[in-house]
Amino acid sequence: MIIKTIRAHFTASVFEPIDKIDLKDGTDVILSIIINEPEKSEDLWAVLDKYTGIIEGPPDWSSEHDHYIHGTSKKGQLNKE
Template sequence: MSTVVTVIFDGQVFRPEVPLDLEPNRRYRVTIEPAPAPNTATDAWDLLADLAGTIEAPPDWSSEHDHYLYGTPKRHLESQS
């Protein structure tokens, strides 16, 4: 079983951000990787802007999403648009 825990390194010791239920004096394997920076959003709109992404998509993406996602025939012919 593995558990992911965020820790802070104070220069000598790793300190977990939450209490851990670990057996004392037992060896554990630790993998070190930088954690993402904490979100600095000041309000809900900033948070949504940080989470939202953009992709390049055809102009009729919203009206023809079934066509692009599942391959169904387009509902409207491009000549009628």
């Protein structure tokens, strides 16, 4: 089995190669389709809305973010010393 990757354009049930393809006429092939769609750009609020309520974290995550991100001592521990 030989694997070749080419780009193609699909029109009216026909794949038209964009890249040069070096095959003999009558060669049987198997096509794997990867649709190359442009990425949809989401604004920040859409991204935040998508993840709201699904990310788990410790209950003190917002007040102790320096501890969880940078490894500093917890603020609550500093007050007890």
